[in-house]
Amino acid sequence: MPETTPKGLTRLAFGGDYNPEQWPESVWQEDVRLMREAGVSMVSVGIFSWALLEPAPGAYDFGWLDRLLDLLHANGVRVDLGTPTVVPPVWFYREHPEALPVTADGTRYEFGSRGAICHSNADYRAAAARITTELARRYGDHPALAMWHVHNEYGVPVSACYCDSCAAHFRRWLADAYGTVDAVNEAWGTAFWGQRYTGLEQINPPRVTPTAGNPAQALDYKRFADATIRENFVAERDILHRLSPGVPVTTNFMTALSQCDSLDYWAWGREVDLVTNDHYLITDGRRTHVNLAMAADLTRSVAGGAPWLLLEHSTSGVNWQARNPAKAPGQMARNSLAHVARGSEGAMFFQWRQSRRGAEKFHSAMVPHGGTDTRVWREVVELGASLGALHEIRGTRTRPDVAVLWDWHSWWAQNLEWRPSEDHDARERADSFYEALYDRHLTVDFAHPEADLSAYPLVVVPALYLMTEAAGRNLRTYVENGGTLLVSYFSGIVDEHDAVHEGAHPGALRDVLGLTVEEFSPLLEGESVRVTGPGGVPDLAADVWTEFVVPRGAETVWSYADGLTAGRPAVTRHRLGEGTAWYVSTRLAADGLDAVLARAAEDAGLPPRTGLPRDVEVVLRTGESGTYLFALNHTGTDAEVPLETPGTELLTGERAAGGVEVPAGAVRVVRLDG
Ligand code: GLA
Ligand code: ZN
Numbered sequence: 319m320p321e322t323t324p325k326g327l328t329r330l331a332f333g334g335d336y337n338p339e340q341w342p343e344s345v346w347q348e349d350v351r352l353m354r355e356a357g358v359s360m361v362s363v364g365i366f367s368w369a370l371l372e373p374a375p376g377a378y379d380f381g382w383l384d385r386l387l388d389l390l391h392a393n394g395v396r397v398d399l400g401t402p403t404v405v406p407p408v409w410f411y412r413e414h415p416e417a418l419p420v421t422a423d424g425t426r427y428e429f430g431s432r433g434a435i436c437h438s439n440a441d442y443r444a445a446a447a448r449i450t451t452e453l454a455r456r457y458g459d460h461p462a463l464a465m466w467h468v469h470n471e472y473g474v475p476v477s478a479c480y481c482d483s484c485a486a487h488f489r490r491w492l493a494d495a496y497g498t499v500d501a502v503n504e505a506w507g508t509a510f511w512g513q514r515y516t517g518l519e520q521i522n523p524p525r526v527t528p529t530a531g532n533p534a535q536a537l538d539y540k541r542f543a544d545a546t547i548r549e550n551f552v553a554e555r556d557i558l559h560r561l562s563p564g565v566p567v568t569t570n571f572m573t574a575l576s577q578c579d580s581l582d583y584w585a586w587g588r589e590v591d592l593v594t595n596d597h598y599l600i601t602d603g604r605r606t607h608v609n610l611a612m613a614a615d616l617t618r619s620v621a622g623g624a625p626w627l628l629l630e631h632s633t634s635g636v637n638w639q640a641r642n643p644a645k646a647p648g649q650m651a652r653n654s655l656a657h658v659a660r661g662s663e664g665a666m667f668f669q670w671r672q673s674r675r676g677a678e679k680f681h682s683a684m685v686p687h688g689g690t691d692t693r694v695w696r697e698v699v700e701l702g703a704s705l706g707a708l709h710e711i712r713g714t715r716t717r718p719d720v721a722v723l724w725d726w727h728s729w730w731a732q733n734l735e736w737r738p739s740e741d742h743d744a745r746e747r748a749d750s751f752y753e754a755l756y757d758r759h760l761t762v763d764f765a766h767p768e769a770d771l772s773a774y775p776l777v778v779v780p781a782l783y784l785m786t787e788a789a790g791r792n793l794r795t796y797v798e799n800g801g802t803l804l805v806s807y808f809s810g811i812v813d814e815h816d817a818v819h820e821g822a823h824p825g826a827l828r829d830v831l832g833l834t835v836e837e838f839s840p841l842l843e844g845e846s847v848r849v850t851g852p853g854g855v856p857d858l859a860a861d862v863w864t865e866f867v868v869p870r871g872a873e874t875v876w877s878y879a880d881g882l883t884a885g886r887p888a889v890t891r892h893r894l895g896e897g898t899a900w901y902v903s904t905r906l907a908a909d910g911l912d913a914v915l916a917r918a919a920e921d922a923g924l925p926p927r928t929g930l931p932r933d934v935e936v937v938l939r940t941g942e943s944g945t946y947l948f949a950l951n952h953t954g955t956d957a958e959v960p961l962e963t964p965g966t967e968l969l970t971g972e973r974a975a976g977g978v979e980v981p982a983g984a985v986r987v988v989r990l991d992g
Contacts, residue, residue, distance in 0.1 A: 320559060320591040321566040322624070323663075324464035327396050329359045330705045330712060331627055331664025334684050336361035338386060339370055340673055346386065349671065350393040352685060357702030358395055361670060362629065363387070364453075365400035365470050366432065369407035372449055380456055391462035398568075398629070399463055401453060401554055403446040404470040405432045414441040419479035423526045427476070431677075436479040437546045438487040443553065450554045451561065458562030466562065467629070468554045468569040471596060477580030478543035480523040489518045491542045505815040506534040533734040534816045540730045544582050552589055566591035570629045573620060574613035575729075575745045576600050582726040583620045584766050593621035596630035596668070597657065601643050605753070607952045610653060611935065612752045612762070614660035615716075616724065619764035621661070623715055628654070628662040633694050634682035644682070647693065648983040651701045652950055655985045659937040659948035660761075661716045664705060707968050708987060714941030718763035719924065720755060721774040724748065725767055728784035731816050732808075739840035741862045742905070747781040747806050754911040758919065759927040761937055771796045776922035779805040784812050787819075790826030797830050798895030802922035804914065805831060807863055807903045808838070831901045832871030832892030839864045839882050847881035849888040849904065851913075858910035860888070865903040872901065875917070889914055891921075898922075929960045934980065947988045951980040965990040 324331065333353070338346050353361070364371070364383060372378055390397055411418060411429045417439040420426050427434045435442055450468075457463055478484075496502045499518050508514045513532055515521055524536045555567045568590045572578035574597055587593055595617040599606040617626050633650050635642040645653070654665035672683035686694045732744045755762050755778065763774070767789035771777050777796060782789075782805075790810060797803050810826035812818055819825020822834035841847065846861040858876065864883045872892035878884050892899045898921040902914055919926070930936060934957045935950040946968075949959040957980045964975035965988040980986045 321564055322592050323566065324360060324396060324398070324592070324627075325565050327360055327464050329709050330658070331360045331666055332356075332702050332705045333358040333361040333395065333670070334667035335365060335630065335669040336363050337366065337669055337673075338671075339367060339382065340675070341671070343382075343385070345671075346389060349685075350389055350395065352690065353395055353670075354393055356684070356699045357706050359664070360396040360398055360464055360666070361390065362398040362400060362467050362666065363390075364402055365467060366402060366405050367400070368402035368405055368449060371402060371453075372407060375409060375413070378452060383457075387457065387460055387462045391460075395462070396464035397460075397462040398465050398467045399453070399457055400467040401446070401450045401469060401558075403449065403468070403554065404435070406435070406442065406445060410445055414439070416481065416483065417442040419476050420481040422480045422524065424480075426481075433470075433475050435476065436481055436484060437550050438479065438481075438484045440483070443550065446550065447553060447557060450557045454558050454561035458558075458565070463562070463565055465565055465592065466558045466567045468551055468558070468567060471570055471572055471578070472547050472551060473544075473578045473581040474572065478523075478539065480525050484546075485522050487546060488523055488539065488542050489521055491545065492521060492538070493518055495538070505817075506532050506538075507817060508532065530735040533731070533736075536734055537727070537731050537816050540580065541582075541727065544580060544585070547581070548586060548589060551586075555589065568592045568594045568627075568629075571595045571617065571620070572597075573616045574598075574600070574609065575748065576609070579729070583616075584726070587620035587622065593617060593624070593626040594629040595626060597628060598632055598636050599653070601639060601641065605933070607652070607656060607933070607935070607950075608753050608756050609749070610656055611660060611756060612749070614657045614662065615762045616764045618661035618716055623661075623763070625663045625713060625715065626661055627664055627666070628657040629666050630668040631657070631665065632682050633667055633684055633686075633698060636682070637678060637680040642680070646983070647697070650694075650697050651704060652952065652983065652985055654701055655704070655948065655987070656935065656950055658705075658708065658711070659716065659935070659939065659950065661939070663712055665701070704969055710943045710989070711939055711946050711987075714939040714943060714946060716761065717938040717940050718774070719760040720776040720778065721763045721765040721771055722748070722752060722755070722778045722780060723767045723782055724764045725782060725784070727814070728767075728782050731812065732781065732783040734816065738808075738838045739863060741843065742781075742808060742840065744781040744783065747905070750908070750911060751778050751780040751806065754908060754915050756935075757908075757912065757932060758915060759930050759936055760924070768792050771801060772799065774801065775924055776802045776804065776918060779803065779809050781806050782809040784814065784816065785810040785826040786814050787826060790830070793827065794830045794894070797897035797899050800896035802898045802900070802918055803830065804900040804918045805902070807865060807905070828870070830892070830894060830899050831890070832869065832894065832899065833887070833890055833901060834868045834870055835903070836866040836868055839866060841881070847883075847904070848879040849876040849906075849910070850879045851876045858906055858913060860904035860906050860910060862905040863903075864888075867901070867903050872899075878904075891917075931955075931957050934959060945990045945992070947978075947990060949978060949980045949986045949988070951982060951984055954982045956981050959986070961988060961990070963990040963992055
């Protein structure tokens with residue numbers, strides 16, 4: 319069994335990407351002094367260093383990295399060592415220009431940035447294996463080594479390549495997946511529009527076509543691209559396992575749905591020893607702490623509930639958005655501890671010392687351009703101390719209340735061309751349902767639609783367009799055995815090949831929901847409808863989508879009050895076996911989602927969390943060392959969070975009973991007695 323925790327790390331992880339090759343070695347001395355001052359426990363090193371480590375083919379220069387690792391070790395800083403395979407040196411590309419990836423319209427990218435890789439390219443694969451082997455041999459048992467950091471953020475910025483070697487690789491992938499060309503024809507529905515193939519060798523990647531391409535081909539290409547990239551991770555991981563036993567291997571994910579959309583992290587989570595994640599606030603006007611919580615919950619879920627590690631976030635602003643606001647005072651600590659509340663074993667950053675040159679010089683860092691006489695540095699030192707005070711939570715697990723189903727394959731399928739409405743967006747529904755649950759102070763586990771759901775009183779399905787028959791059966795069993803299910807529209811429509819399930823919609827869910835959908839009836843831009851509940855239940859506004867729903871066992875709880883579907887069911891409830899299945903056939907705004915959720919939560923027997931203001935987040939971590947209540951106040955007003963059990967607040971050392979004061983913008987962590 320491979321190790322799953324950073325070797326030799328006895329504290330929560332605190333530190334960042336450390337790229338000292340940008341500075342003379344004299345600066346390194348100051349770096350380690352400041353690291354000690356801030357309580358840095360681990361740094362990520364060498365992620366982009368291939369060109370320095372192998373300046374010419376087969377000629378290695380490890381001297382600087384030897385000195386660096388020894389220096390860090392001497393200063394008590396553990397090392398997360400990168401394999402630098404995300405940026406091969408220029409000499410490699412000049413020898414192997416076909417290793418540069420090609421876009422769907424035939425453009426070949428040039429060297430000069432990062433992540434320009436055709437993952438099918440045999441020369442790239444061989445070169446990556448060589449440098450990984452060299453590093454593993456040299457540093458596999460270095461005393462500073464805590465874990466291996468393979469590559470960097472697989473899947474971005476290039477999620478798929480469309481070159482000829484990828485075409486050949488895709489055909490091999492199809493042969494493995496389907497066996498024969500006839501099976502591919504059947505799965506892709508090539509009888510339509512005369513797309514029938516008579517040999518696998520005729521099949522190409524879904525390159526640019528004059529109008530909509532074959533959707534099942536496009537979906538399979540997404541699967542193929544994901545699997546191909548994963549093959550390269552696994553190849554490096556296996557080298558590291560062999561040559562550096564006992565050291566966990568990770569690669570940094572970007573689970574936030576807005577930050578990477580091309581990897582199936584359910585599959586990736588099974589391949590890494592320790593799940594790590596990068597998270598950056600997207601400042602799009604929405605509540606960034608909700609997006610953060612969602613990404614953290616998704617990361618923990620991908621880790622199967624086990625502790626994971628936030629490997630990158632920012633001390634303040636980033637530099638790759640159109641507008642990059644600085645973080646407010648206290649926000650960095652609140653962000654960090656929000657990840658920790660949801661299962662992270664620490665908080666790390668991009669990057670340690672802010673660059674003076676290169677593409678990311680305006681990205682914040684732990685040591686800003688302004689040095690140590692700065693607000694950011696003082697907050698960094700303070701955060702180091704806070705994480706030091708929380709060391710005993712290591713190994714505890716976040717306690718979930720409900721599950722939300724999520725599946726990258728379904729998301730990919732739903733985003734293909736020519737759907738009933740481009741205004742319907744699976745991610746928007748996932749975000750909105752998550753936000754509604756967050757606002758009810760419920761902690762969310764994400765789950766794959768075929769996972770065992772029996773532990774959850776409530777399961778929410780925001781938009782799961784692609785659902786296998788097995789997933790449909792899974793949900794039916796879940797409800798029959800007493801679960802409460804809440805399903806949003808346009809779920810359970812197609813199978814794994816993007817083929818509509820036989821019979822009326824929603825094919826995978828008809829029985830469990832007790833209804834059929836005769837027709838989708840999306841609304842025009844700006845159009846909305848009202849839905850009316852039974853006596854006393856308020857009217858709700860809805861937009862984007864309506865449907866002609868025919869109840870077949872379900873009761874109608876809200877109906878459409880106007881529009882084409884006026885008088886028909888809008889929200890239904892179906893008792894099945896011991897449980898209940900709710901269906902929402904339109905896009906409800908926040909108040910509507912909350913109203914429906916309140917009813918579903920009642921069916922699920924989930925008691926409402928009273929006495930908690932909006933934007934005061936409460937999360938529990940629990941394990942052998944105790945139960946810890948994290949209270950995060952994202953508001954500008956002091957708050958009091960009720961405590962059922964008294965305890966000790968770990969950041970102030972104070973006792974708390976009945977409730978804990980959480981000042982505006984602050985975080986409190988109470989170890990509950992017992
Ligand atoms: C990503 C990368 C880092 C850096 C940051 C900047 O997470 O992994 O190298 O570019 O973004 O936000
Ligand atoms: Zn390629």
